[in-house]
Amino acid sequence: MPFTGQCHCGGVRYRIDGDAVGVITCHCRDCQQMHGNANAMLAAPKDSVALEASATLTWYESSATAERGFCSRCGGRLFKRPRQGDRILVSAGTIDPPTGMKTIRNVWVESKGDWYEIPA
Numbered sequence: 735m736p737f738t739g740q741c742h743c744g745g746v747r748y749r750i751d752g753d754a755v756g757v758i759t760c761h762c763r764d765c766q767q768m769h770g771n772a773n774a775m776l777a778a779p780k781d782s783v784a785l786e787a788s789a790t791l792t793w794y795e796s797s798a799t800a801e802r803g804f805c806s807r808c809g810g811r812l813f814k815r816p817r818q819g820d821r822i823l824v825s826a827g828t829i830d831p832p833t834g835m836k837t838i839r840n841v842w843v844e845s846k847g848d849w850y851e852i853p854a
């Protein structure tokens with residue numbers, strides 16, 4: 735902490751100052767269709783994420799319960815923001831390395847792609 739990160743083109747840049755819990759890898763169909771595969775996300779308090787650049791940030795309502803923030807120029811997907819609760823999920827691959835974080839949980843394992851196995 736703090737973490738900084740950005741999309742591929744830099745149109746969206748952010749900083750995270752709060753206490754991140756750890757990386758959650760989601761194997762749901764929404765993530766597969768939007769990210770092309772499972773997506774690793776860092777869960778952080780919503781108010782801990784500050785946007786330093788957001789000119790190309792666009793929000794997409796991905797389900798009745800959440801929206802996703804992506805860059806309209808490079809297509810990079812950075813955020814999943816559930817409507818309920820005080821957490822936001824930040825795509826782990828967009829965080830500037832090293833993160834020092836560990837994967838703490840795999841979710842939606844039952845809908846994962848059939849071309850890989852989840853490490854024990």
Ligand SMILES: [Zn+2]
Binds near residue numbers: 744790808
């Ligand atoms: Zn971009």
Ligand SMILES: [Zn+2]
Binds near residue numbers: 763
């Ligand atoms: Zn998902």
